[in-house]
Amino acid sequence: MKIPEKFEILVTNGLVDEVVCQLMSGKEADVYVVRSKGELRCAKVYKDAGSRSFSKQAVYQEGRKVRNSRQARAIVKNTRYGRKEQEDAWQNAEVNALQRLASVGVRVPQVFSCVGGILLMELIVDDSGNTAPRLNDVKLTGPQAREFHSVLISQIVLMLCAGLVHGDLSEYNVLVDSNGPVIIDLPQAIDAAGNNNAAGMLQRDVDNMAAYFGRFAPELLTTDYGREIWKLYSTGELSPHVVLTGHYEQSTIPADVGGVMGDVEAVRRWHERHL
Numbered sequence: 001m002k003i004p005e006k007f008e009i010l011v012t013n014g015l016v017d018e019v020v021c022q023l024m025s026g027k028e029a030d031v032y033v034v035r036s037k038g039e040l041r042c043a044k045v046y047k048d049a050g051s052r053s054f055s056k057q058a059v060y061q062e063g064r065k066v067r068n069s070r071q072a073r074a075i076v077k078n079t080r081y082g083r084k085e086q087e088d089a090w091q092n093a094e095v096n097a098l099q100r101l102a103s104v105g106v107r108v109p110q111v112f113s114c115v116g117g118i119l120l121m122e123l124i125v126d127d128s129g130n131t132a133p134r135l136n137d138v139k140l141t142g143p144q145a146r147e148f149h150s151v152l153i154s155q156i157v158l159m160l161c162a163g164l165v166h167g168d169l170s171e172y173n174v175l176v177d178s179n180g181p182v183i184i185d186l187p188q189a190i191d192a193a194g195n196n197n198a199a200g201m202l203q204r205d206v207d208n209m210a211a212y213f214g215r216f217a218p219e220l221l222t223t224d225y226g227r228e229i230w231k232l233y234s235t236g237e238l239s240p241h242v243v244l245t246g247h248y249e250q251s252t253i254p255a256d257v258g259g260v261m262g263d264v265e266a267v268r269r270w271h272e273r274h275l
């Protein structure tokens with residue numbers, strides 16, 4: 001096909017030789033198959049920030065580190081420079097997440113480069129070399145659904161051990177190749193420790209997986225891995241090899257509200273004395 005204008009820098013720099021076809025046109029990105037250094041690769045072209053709502057970005061970006069205080073001020077003021085910086089931050093977040101996750105053994109596409117608003121990555125393919133289907137396009141048996149669910153729960157645990165929550169995990173953001181599920185689409189990945197929405201996002205990711213695989217294996221619908229995983233994470237007990245039950249016991253010990261309030265008051269008084 002004719003090479004879209006946006007690819008110019010990549011062609012000039014020898015990163016892309018040919019644009020083979022367009023795979024998808026989504027709300028936030030267009031995805032192409034390209035030929036690059038003799039191989040078929042996947043190019044994700046980000047759309048302008050205008051197509052994303054600011055409130056959505058704010059939810060995901062809480063706790064993310066920006067490069068410097070000039071960048072931070074510009075983003076807050078929403079100047080043109082600020083919008084450009086925010087756009088770069090969004091794109092870099094996906095590259096950073098992909099690299100961080102690959103390094104801890106999460107199955108994600110390998111990244112080759114992110115230049116000029118285009119992420120160049122490994123093209124995930126099926127047995128016959130065709131672009132891999134999305135989980136949503138695969139018909140599963142009960143045992144397959146149980147196996148994939150268990151694999152994805154382990155991947156969610158690995159991601160959280162690396163400090164990240166996917167934030168948009170669904171049957172549309174998982175591809176299936178001959179070795180099983182591969183996780184994609186991470187520009188909104190959330191910093192688990194610094195973002196107050198992380199627990200809720202993790203719960204949603206886990207619930208999406210249970211709801212999807214539950215169509216083929218209904219017993220998964222009553223599992224509660226989300227709260228179990230978050231509890232282990234928040235008490236520092238989560239590790240990549242943790243054995244999960246899929247159940248969560250709500251503590252029956254009544255909360256000691258009076259005790260906590262007393263502690264808060266004591267710290268407040270201590271602080272006042274030391275001012």
Ligand SMILES: Nc1ncnc2c1ncn2[C@@H]1O[C@H](COP(=O)(O)OP(=O)(O)O)[C@@H](O)[C@H]1O
Pocket residue numbers: 023024025026027028029030031042044109121122123124125131132134172173175184185186
């Ligand atoms: N590395 C890849 N290999 C093969 N197909 C991909 C790859 N990355 C994305 N795709 C295809 O492109 C679609 C859109 O990509 P995605 O990263 O989910 O962007 P968005 O959903 O924001 O448009 C995916 O559903 C998938 O079909």
Ligand SMILES: [Mg+2]
Pocket residue numbers: 172173185
């Ligand atoms: Mg997607």
